[in-house]
Amino acid sequence: MNVIDLRSDAVTLPSREMLESMMRAELGGDLLGEDPTVRELQELAARMFGAEDALLLISGTQANLVAMMAHCRRGDKVILDSKAEIYRCEVDGMVSIAGLAPMPIEGSKGTFTGDQVRQAAKALDSDASSLGLLVLENTHHHAGGTCWTPSQVADAAQAAHELGLKVHMDGARVFNAAVALGVPVSDYMRHVDSIQFSLSKGLGCPMGSILVGDSDFIDVARNRRGLLGGGMRKAGAIAAPGIVALNTMVDRLSEDHANARRLVDHLEVLEEIVIDRDSVQTNMVVADISATGMTAEAFVAKAREKGLMVSVLGPSTICFVTHRGITEEDVERAAMIVESVIPACRSGVCYI
Template identity: 45%
Template sequence: MAKLVDLRSDTVTKPTAEMRKAMAEAEVGDDVYREDPTVNRLEELAAEIVGKEAALFVPSGTMGNQIAALTHTLPGQEVIVDPRMHIFLYEVGGLGRLSGVQTRTIETADGCYTPDQIRSAIRGNNIHFPNTGLVCLENTLNRAGGVVIPPHRLNSVADAAHEYGVPVHLDGARIFNAAAALDVDVRNLCEKMDSVMFCLSKGLAAPVGSILAGSKEFINKARKYRKLLGGGMRQAGILAAAGIIALTKMVDRLQEDHDRAKRLAYGLVEIPGLVVDLSKVQSNIVVVDCSGWGKSVEELIKILAERGLLVTPFGPYHLRMVTHKDVDDAGIDLALKIMQEVGKELA
């Protein structure tokens, strides 16, 4: 069988040999009793890296986001989101179903509100209105093509929300991609966030797990909500060991993924019938407008898969391609070759 190039997502990454060895040798205990030393080390390391007092190891980014909402809000409150954010679009209505809150959507150009948008959206003291309980941000913003939000813009949103005593949660599933793209310390992106979630299992290549970080008081409360949602794990050090490797060995190589994404994007725009907004190729995500090929996205996915290229639908005529450690330069070359061949047949 021809080599398969899987650009569907960075979630398809396989753990490294070093991760597998660390998992096999991990010292473990019962994490619900706080007795797993490897989990404890991971949480301490994660908190230090993002500049927070404490952290919590959770099975998934979705659980981390939902725990944050449960911890910050009360039922009946309102949460401010961009309608393209993962917490709004891809988490099965969890904000309403689990936290009992309603969402107030604010459309933005790139996923980051202006301070005035926040001030206008936060509810005043009126008997008819729900209280605003939380403002959510996402960096990088997947649905905007992986665009990054710099520290000063994040801070301006946080300052506006904090004027009204409203906390801010950052879905930083790919926050280390954002830090690499901006060439800043990840702490600068988290400094004024009241909580931050980030994934270990995307570009960092751990097999399972995410981190939720914040103040000690916030994490103590969040730990109980993790248990409520079924996320209280036992000998989880086997998983945490891979997370430690992810944070200590995999962060610095993310720029390689970004470089390959740019190379992929510049190659795609040379193919007749394809359009890529190169200004939005800022991290490891490339969104391709294939409307010029005259096929539905479902048809294109099938055609490309038959040639050995796996991609993700991103609308009626758009495809998403995500670079990661398991697709090297040869993989990018093969992806472009497949796209060129299909383009010649369809354009």
């Protein structure tokens, strides 16, 4: 049985060109700054973002933690959205390794305003000096792949900078946001102090993330990466597919976005599947399945039996993520499987 995997774009497989680039990569000692392929990737990323410098890391989790450690002192507080990936999935490292305290605020579809940042600072009263960082997530995973616009980023970042905070963007999927909005990623970089983006999600690389910022920040980040055991030797084999990805895979993301909208077209005819179409801005579709009478875990398990893999986002919400390798035919079949999982196919529109 051909299984359609819509759990995450992190399952995207590298292209043949990426795999071949790993074999051809010129290697050197990255710890000494002498790996030419790593240098080429970092210079390319810095140019794309309009940043002074960039740093290759193993994962987005490591990149975010390194950024927080580079920007903050132990004991500092970090303002971020209450549903942010860093808060929901990476908070242990923030607290136990970096020694930072999260200050979650309630956003709307993953975004919040400069006034909300000021209000969060005001709530600390005399302890406001302990604020160190504002974190934005773009696109926002748990909001369903929603985008921050550059103007929204500018508003929140201005408030943070007025308060003396640095601003970091967890931009694991920032290229999805840029493609969806038709803006260059440099439009985000001009407002913030650092951005990390993933090479291994929609861009399709086997592994790796990039952190971009000014030269002084990257120097400190390189030190913090070493403290976490992240220094690498002949890392050109990791960097080579990243160069391919940045040159060939960014514009292709629009295909994933089109497939996500196509999936919504198929699913929204089902009364038991509730989707907020306005939130489907990139390659994610979040569906409320409470009307089916099933839990998300039960629904996901049943779908898997039929050849569709999706992820649980909440007790009654599931998430579909389109990516390279998913075709229009896969999207149509996925919708048919979802229909067949609904008990007694209660909508009466059954395809199967």
